[in-house]
Amino acid sequence: MAQQLILSIPAPILTYDAYAELQGIGVKDVVNAIQRGRLPVYMPPTDGVENPARVKKYINMVALYADAAKQAGMEFNLQG
Template sequence: MSNQLILSIPAPILTYDEYAKLQGQKVKDVVNAVANGRLPVYTPPCGPHENPARVKKYINMVALYAEAAKAANLEFGLGS
């Protein structure tokens, strides 16, 4: 018999504002965490005439949960 931990991710990606509110942080602290590589980011594909640096970025919650599971020595899989 195997034990399972079932997690519910509120959304696969969150804006910096949404993530800050969820964590009780200031947006500037989230921006700093992203800049320092402490939070995974999802950048949507941009068109050929868009500047990639100006495309809105999001906190990648799926990657964050996967990192947390790995740090806790848990196997992370996506349900079907």
């Protein structure tokens, strides 16, 4: 039987401020990591009228956990 690791993701998305606080880093560091492609971003859908550049973006914690699992050679499954 394969071993199973059960993780609880406290929130599927976090604001830049919340992620920075969780990691103990500055918001500027979060923005820099995003610009370098090191953090996955979730952008809510727009209605076509909004300028996508002005829509608030979030850190995609689900994608971050999935990438960490993949790098660790683990299988990542979501269960609801």
